[in-house]
Amino acid sequence: MTIKEVYILMEKYFDGSTSLEEEKKLRNFFSNSSNNLPDDLKNYKMLFSRNDSETIPVLDSNFTEDMWNKMNPNKPKSKVVSFNAFKRVLIAAASIILIISVYQWYSKPPNKQFTAAHNQKEMTKQEAFLATKQVLVFVSVKLNEGRQPMKNIGCFHKFQNVIKKNKNEVISKNNIN
Amino acid sequence: MKLYQKIILISISLSGTLNLSAQHDQLHKFFDQFQGKDGFTTVYITPKMFELFTDIETNDEDFNEVSDAISMLKGVRILILDSVGSLTYNPIKLYDEVSNAAEKISYEELMIIKDGDTDVKFLIREQSKIIEEVLLLVGSEDSFVFISLMGNIDLKKLSALSKSMDVEGLDYLEELETY
Numbered sequence: 001m002t003i004k005e006v007y008i009l010m011e012k013y014f015d016g017s018t019s020l021e022e023e024k025k026l027r028n029f030f031s032n033s034s035n036n037l038p039d040d041l042k043n044y045k046m047l048f049s050r051n052d053s054e055t056i057p058v059l060d061s062n063f064t065e066d067m068w069n070k071m072n073p074n075k076p077k078s079k080v081v082s083f084n085a086f087k088r089v090l091i092a093a094a095s096i097i098l099i100i101s102v103y104q105w106y107s108k109p110p111n112k113q114f115t116a117a118h119n120q121k122e123m124t125k126q127e128a129f130l131a132t133k134q135v136l137v138f139v140s141v142k143l144n145e146g147r148q149p150m151k152n153i154g155c156f157h158k159f160q161n162v163i164k165k166n167k168n169e170v171i172s173k174n175n176i177n
Numbered sequence: 178m179k180l181y182q183k184i185i186l187i188s189i190s191l192s193g194t195l196n197l198s199a200q201h202d203q204l205h206k207f208f209d210q211f212q213g214k215d216g217f218t219t220v221y222i223t224p225k226m227f228e229l230f231t232d233i234e235t236n237d238e239d240f241n242e243v244s245d246a247i248s249m250l251k252g253v254r255i256l257i258l259d260s261v262g263s264l265t266y267n268p269i270k271l272y273d274e275v276s277n278a279a280e281k282i283s284y285e286e287l288m289i290i291k292d293g294d295t296d297v298k299f300l301i302r303e304q305s306k307i308i309e310e311v312l313l314l315v316g317s318e319d320s321f322v323f324i325s326l327m328g329n330i331d332l333k334k335l336s337a338l339s340k341s342m343d344v345e346g347l348d349y350l351e352e353l354e355t356y
Contacts, residue, residue, distance in 0.1 A: 087181055094184035128226050129233055133243045135220075135253055135324055139313050140246075140339035142297055143332065146288045 001029050003038065010044065204282065204312075207275055207323065208254050216262015220255040227251060242341045251328035258321040272296060272316025275323055279312055287311075294318055301330075308332065 009026050012018045018026075030041075030048040037045065123131065211217040227250055237243065258268055279300050280286065287299035300312040308330040315322040 091181045091184065094181055097189070098184060098187070123220075123222075123226075125226070125229050125233055126235060128222050129230055129235060129237075129243075129247075131220055131255070132222055132227075132230075132247055132250070132253055133237070133239070135255055135326070136243065136246050136250075136335070137339050137342060139311070139324060139326065140335050140337075142290070142313060142315070143299065143336045144339055145292070146290045146297065146299065 001025060003041075006041065204275070204279055204284075205254065205325070207278075208256050208325075211256060211258075214262075216259055216265060218255070218257040218259065220253070222253040224251045239342050242338060246334055246338045249328050249330055249334065250326055252325075253327070254323075254325040256321075256323040260319040263319045263321070266321075268316050268319065268321035271321045271323075272298075272314055275312075276300075276314055284310075284312060311335075 006026070006029055009018060009022055013023065013026060027048045030045050033045075208219055208221065212219045227247065230244065230247055258266055258271065276298055284300040284302050287301050289299075290297040295315065295317040298312075298314045300314070301308050302310040302312075309327065311326045311330050311332075313322070313324040313326075
């Protein structure tokens with residue numbers, strides 16, 4: 001291949017109108033040519049001294065998809081943080097209180113049925129009535145035991161009235177005199 | 178109002194009401210704590226049971242007086258530590274424990290009776306002038322009794338009961354231990 005041909009092919013190459021074979025010819029020329037190239041062609045030696053495999057990129061089947069993904073990333077943009085730190089702490093605290101409240105609500109002791117101890121048996125209506133009666137009477141008796149001394153306090157008030165009465169009588173007598 | 182303010186408000190009001198009821202439960206946990214343990218007799222008569230009393234068939238001669246007093250009750254809890262149990266549990270300690278716990282929450286002392294080595298304490302819980310609960314604690318060297326009467330309680334009615342039935346300070350509760 002003459003230098004002239006090379007120039008023509010290169011012109012075609014940069015126009016983008018070379019066939020694959022013509023490009024191959026060019027590559028062969030540059031790779032086989034020694035240092036006696038004209039200066040203006042030396043600069044192009046690098047361009048045409050690559051291997052075929054490198055110049056023809058092999059596209060895998062996912063290429064288009066990957067390309068689209070790279071060009072048009074569909075990830076949600078990170079939101080602009082609208083809450084400041086203080087509010088976030090408040091919300092966290094409020095949520096914790098809410099959770100604890102709900103927990104307390106559900107962890108209330110179950111409403112047990114009437115049971116008498118030892119064997120945990122259920123009482124019949126009559127037994128329960130009798131038990132209630134006994135408790136009421138017991139409480140009532142104790143209540144009255146406590147009130148017994150109160151009656152004596154009542155006596156004290158009576159006594160106090162008597163004293164006042166006597167005092168008044170004495171005073172009125174003095175006034176008469 | 179902002180969201181977090183609402184959350185805080187709701188949760189505070191929620192936890193507030195819960196804590197109040199939780200306080201009474203705290204005292205009632207004493208009953209549950211000792212339920213079924215050796216030496217203890219625990220009885221819990223539920224509001225449901227009191228509803229059933231209305232159509233009870235009994236030949237109890239004191240029925241009228243008793244049912245009058247029962248009508249003001251909604252629930253009864255009883256915890257009795259007998260002399261056997263007092264070997265493992267200290268009755269005086271239990272007495273102090275319950276009494277201190279009750280005074281810390283909304284119970285007020287009504288009267289304290291010291292008779293020999295026996296301490297008797299009445300505590301009440303009032304809600305707008307209505308007595309909602311009466312606690313009776315009896316503690317001595319070898320026994321401890323803890324009674325809680327819940328409902329709408331009239332102390333006059335309660336004290337009139339034993340007078341009308343002509344019972345003197347006999348230990349009525351002893352029979353209860355047979356259940």
